[in-house]
Amino acid sequence: MSIDKDKIKHISKLARILVNETKIDALANDLNSIFKFIEKLNELDTDKVEPLSSILNEPLRLRSDEVTDGKIREKILANSPKKNEEFFVVPKVIE
Amino acid sequence: MSEISKKNLTEIVDLIKNKEIKSEEVTQSFITNINNDKKLNSFITNCSEVAIKKAKDFDKNPKLDTLLPGIPIAVKDLFCTDGVKTTAGSKMLENFIPSYESTITNNLWNEGAFLLGKLNCDEYAMGSSNETSFFGNVMNPIAENTVPGGSSGGSASALAADLTPVTIGTDTGGSIRQPASFTGTVGLKPTYGLCSRWGIVAFASSLDQAGPMTKTVSDCALMLEAMAGFDEKDSTSINKKKESYSKNLTDNIKGLKIGIPKEYRVDGMPKEIDQLWENGKKILKDSGAEIIDISLPNTKYALPTYYIVAPAEASSNLARYDGVKYGFRSSKGNNLIEMYENTRSEGFGDEVKRRILIGTYVLSSGYYDAYYIKAQKVRQLIKNDFDESFKTVDAILTPSTPSAAFKIAEKKDDPISMYLNDIFTVPVNLAGIPAISIPAGTDNNNYPLGLQLIGKPLDEQKLLNIAYAAEKKINFKQTLERWWER
Numbered sequence: 196m197s198i199d200k201d202k203i204k205h206i207s208k209l210a211r212i213l214v215n216e217t218k219i220d221a222l223a224n225d226l227n228s229i230f231k232f233i234e235k236l237n238e239l240d241t242d243k244v245e246p247l248s249s250i251l252n253e254p255l256r257l258r259s260d261e262v263t264d265g266k267i268r269e270k271i272l273a274n275s276p277k278k279n280e281e282f283f284v285v286p287k288v289i290e
Numbered sequence: 291m292s293e294i295s296k297k298n299l300t301e302i303v304d305l306i307k308n309k310e311i312k313s314e315e316v317t318q319s320f321i322t323n324i325n326n327d328k329k330l331n332s333f334i335t336n337c338s339e340v341a342i343k344k345a346k347d348f349d350k351n352p353k354l355d356t357l358l359p360g361i362p363i364a365v366k367d368l369f370c371t372d373g374v375k376t377t378a379g380s381k382m383l384e385n386f387i388p389s390y391e392s393t394i395t396n397n398l399w400n401e402g403a404f405l406l407g408k409l410n411c412d413e414y415a416m417g418s419s420n421e422t423s424f425f426g427n428v429m430n431p432i433a434e435n436t437v438p439g440g441s442s443g444g445s446a447s448a449l450a451a452d453l454t455p456v457t458i459g460t461d462t463g464g465s466i467r468q469p470a471s472f473t474g475t476v477g478l479k480p481t482y483g484l485c486s487r488w489g490i491v492a493f494a495s496s497l498d499q500a501g502p503m504t505k506t507v508s509d510c511a512l513m514l515e516a517m518a519g520f521d522e523k524d525s526t527s528i529n530k531k532k533e534s535y536s537k538n539l540t541d542n543i544k545g546l547k548i549g550i551p552k553e554y555r556v557d558g559m560p561k562e563i564d565q566l567w568e569n570g571k572k573i574l575k576d577s578g579a580e581i582i583d584i585s586l587p588n589t590k591y592a593l594p595t596y597y598i599v600a601p602a603e604a605s606s607n608l609a610r611y612d613g614v615k616y617g618f619r620s621s622k623g624n625n626l627i628e629m630y631e632n633t634r635s636e637g638f639g640d641e642v643k644r645r646i647l648i649g650t651y652v653l654s655s656g657y658y659d660a661y662y663i664k665a666q667k668v669r670q671l672i673k674n675d676f677d678e679s680f681k682t683v684d685a686i687l688t689p690s691t692p693s694a695a696f697k698i699a700e701k702k703d704d705p706i707s708m709y710l711n712d713i714f715t716v717p718v719n720l721a722g723i724p725a726i727s728i729p730a731g732t733d734n735n736n737y738p739l740g741l742q743l744i745g746k747p748l749d750e751q752k753l754l755n756i757a758y759a760a761e762k763k764i765n766f767k768q769t770l771e772r773w774w775e776r
Binding site: 202233251274287 | 389390528529588591595597598612615616618619623625631638644646648651664665666668670706747
């Protein structure tokens with residue numbers, strides 16, 4: 196399998212990462228050599244193996260659904276790159 | 291340089307507990323070293339001023355019944371620290387100030403320690419040489435223009451150069467053990483779930499684990515004791531009783547069985563590493579352990595598995611960086627989607643973007659079974675290999691890395707040769723088990739080399755004991771010329 200320009204454009208769209216047109220070829224090269232390395236796994240017959248779902252030997256816990264923090268709106272908003280009083284601001288989404 | 295900063299953590303703690311030294315003197319000696327450093331670039335944020343204040347506060351009202359009384363500690367810049375910038379080595383978080391403290395750092399502060407600074411690391415912990423950091427390369431104190439390893443490269447460099455008495459790192463595929471090996475220090479990756487992941491910038495959640503990086507095995511035991519513990523805020527935290535690793539540390543390892551996996555003898559491995567390994571076997575045998583040849587047949591599939599699982603988890607974890615609630619935002623783009631795409635394109639470095647793209651691809655429709663599910667099946671086989679071995683042995687001895695530290699830029703343009711650095715460390719993360727790297731010798735450049743001991747889940751005490759016995763017999767000494775102060 197090889198990764199071409201179109202595939203890179205498709206993945207970068209899914210990942211929401213703009214890839215510069217001039218960098219696509221180099222990236223395709225890197226990814227192809229990495230996937231060649233990864234595809235070594237195909238040597239192994241894993242038909243009868245169950246995929247690992249958790250590395251822990253115990254089941255995941257549930258915690259009680261209680262508010263234990265909060266009331267730090269200003270602290271949270273302080274890290275926002277763009278805000279307006281108590282709101283995060285994003286580019287317009289409705290015409 | 292002050293003599294205090296050359297001492298290990300256990301010695302400094304004893305001096306403070308015996309009131310032979312004040313926390314302020316200790317803190318000042320490390321600050322002097324930090325200020326004298328002109329080249330290592332191991333710090334991203336220097337917290338000296340606050341640290342001195344905390345030291346003075348401690349001296350006024352010293353609480354001596356803690357594990358880390360009045361000890362200044364610099365930590366990897368992947369741990370969120372309340373009110374102190376936390377960057378993860380990325381432009382994306384260049385100005386991010388958390389409003390909360392990670393559980394691990396909080397545990398350290400509850401034991402009497404305080405923050406000395408935040409240490410450089412590969413961007414989002416993705417790298418093996420600290421060259422992917424937005425804040426620049428870190429140098430290894432063993433030689434100019436040599437990498438300290440990664441991703442906890444700043445941590446390893448600062449520790450080896452006496453800029454912090456101990457430090458903490460995170461290990462997703464070797465990020466504590468490989469830099470420890472490269473700098474002649476001790477690094478432990480605990481069992482998955484022993485140390486809370488809450489408040490650590492996430493890379494690959496099923497592999498990430500925080501651990502201590504120290505000058506000695508005793509220091510490592512003390513630090514692990516302070517760090518470990520159940521945390522309700524981490525859904526994968528293991529609920530078990532706290533252990534006194536430092537109090538129970540012993541070099542009596544008579545009768546323990548140590549496995550030697552034949553698959554770890556790889557082609558082209560330098561002969562010094564082979565000798566180091568042989569020497570390690572001999573030392574453990576002399577200490578009364580029994581050496582047993584074992585097989586971990588799926589070892590060669592560990593790295594390919596890792597390079598599916600880790601990027602897959604990273605692509606999900608890093609989806610949160612969208613330029614809206616925190617972090618960098620690009621000024622380019624005419625609508626929301628374009629703003630996202632430009633933000634992530636400009637905010638992430640090349641290696642991070644490469645891994646997000648790999649992860650997105652292996653999880654995408656039509657490829658998920660062929661890559662991701664396949665990798666999770668092989669991961670099960672790798673775990674089975676260890677489970678099987680641990681039916682007959684107590685621990686496993688291997689080299690920590692296939693080579694000593696290399697020069698800056700030497701491997702930067704070849705991702706595969708960079709990834710191969712982690713060939714001996716990655717299987718441990720996939721299996722969720724603990725492993726420690728201790729300095730054990732040098733190569734022909736006189737660069738340090740480490741040996742790795744791998745243990746059963748939650749068997750850190752035995753692992754530390756074996757490492758302690760080996761450390762005594764190896765008696766590794768490193769004298770550095772402090773060229774970075776010139």
